[in-house]
Ligand SMILES: *[C@@H]1O[C@H](CO)[C@@H](O)[C@H](O)[C@H]1NC(C)=O
Ligand SMILES: *[C@@H]1O[C@H](CO)[C@@H](O)[C@H](O)[C@H]1NC(C)=O
Ligand SMILES: *[C@@H]1O[C@H](CO)[C@@H](O)[C@H](O)[C@H]1NC(C)=O
């Protein structure tokens with residue numbers, strides 16, 4: 081219909097359906113509504129008040145009676161009713177057909193075989209990427225963003241092609257998508273209030289790690305085999321510049337709610353002049369730290385919050401906790417993607433690190449097939465919010481590493497060699513999205529298990545919580 085007798089003038093199936101409902105519901109309660117038709121441009125126009133109608137239908141005759149006063153409109157309405165009635169089963173069949181077609185993928189999905197991820201999701205990711213890159217390009221036109229746009233359009237063509245044939249390898253397309261996403265992240269400009277990076281970072285990869293320069297036992301004793309420790313990591317931190325800290329997981333070696341801070345190295349070695357902080361009331365509170373991962377950065381302890389995909393920030397001065405949820409579909413926690421090389425370290429799913437560039441979260445997601453994901457974190461002191469600013473996806477399966485840390489925006493991952501040796505074997509550079517899995521940098525240790533490993537940009541030392549022992553190393557570039 082072009083200029084219909086009722087106020088609706090479109091002919092889409094959706095409109096037809098709508099009309100069917102409106103018309104049939106007209107006399108649901110047996111009451112008839114009076115409609116006055118107006119002659120407009122040679123056709124009849126009825127304004128109807130829909131609020132008096134409800135579903136389902138009782139009497140159809142009443143409708144006819146009412147509509148009769150609008151000559152010519154009845155046939156059109158009848159046509160629509162018939163059409164809609166016919167279309168209903170068609171739509172139903174279509175839904176069933178699509179559901180049937182999706183079932184094999186659903187099965188794969190349920191089984192954890194993600195190689196056949198649906199094209200729809202791929203398309204969504206691609207659209208998001210296009211939007212992101214477009215946004216980037218508008219903000220800072222550069223050769224790199226232009227190149228990215230071109231590559232994304234190429235990828236878009238590939239995806240369109242797989243929709244019609246099976247000749248393009250889905251895995252290759254997904255891999256390309258991951259690579260482009262990483263490059264787009266590297267392109268993103270760094271937030272304005274983000275200081276102190278880069279000027280310390282023209283060093284290249286680590287070339288050597290010293291023998292331990294500190295070897296001691298954690299303050300609660302050797303039997304406390306899990307936790308994290310180190311020295312204040314913020315480059316330009318005001319006070320507390322020399323503080324050392326230990327965060328032992330006192331609840332079943334998995335959960336912790338206390339932090340011990342020493343004024344300086346001498347106090348730490350002598351176990352003197354420390355201050356204890358309690359940042360959660362129990363070992364199973366939402367604010368409890370889950371897994372060995374914490375880091376002291378500025379005036380706050382950052383850690384993975386209990387049974388969640390969140391990072392917590394405990395403010396040592398204000399004693400309050402802020403949190404942010406990590407991005408990604410199926411962020412692993414609760415032993416889904418712990419560090420597992422040789423032995424799994426319970427609840428080591430989400431790791432928090434600090435380096436010259438700031439704060440980082442290392443974790444794995446279902447959407448990245450359990451491979452390591454790197455997110456940059458930022459404490460916005462003005463808005464008092466913890467933010468995730470950028471995210472990269474690596475190709476290193478998280479369970480195939482024993483631990484990881486960040487140096488100058490480069491992720492380093494380790495693996496177990498033997499009881500007395502660990503080895504850095506992999507690096508991923510967030511500045512370029514490039515990776516290197518040919519490294520072989522040994523770290524001596526005194527016990528088998530590595531609970532946590534983290535780098536400190538203020539003195540370029542690496543701290544290891546080695547079962548109950550605390551070790552530190554010097555990194556060389
Ligand atoms: C009547 O038709 C004319 C010309 O087709 C159009 O400009 C006008 O807007 C119409 N009036 C109404 C009330 O639809
Ligand atoms: C529609 O009908 C309801 C109930 O009969 C009435 O309250 C409402 O004012 C009517 N709306 C219009 C736009 O006439
Ligand atoms: C679904 O629709 C397609 C195309 O219309 C058809 O080839 C296929 O046989 C249908 N599948 C089922 C299960 O009805």
Ligand SMILES: *[C@@H]1O[C@H](CO)[C@@H](O)[C@H](O)[C@H]1NC(C)=O
Nearest residue numbers: 271458460463465466467469
């Ligand atoms: C952090 O997130 C908050 C809330 O989402 C936002 O208002 C603020 O601008 C963000 N800060 C930065 C530096 O991105």
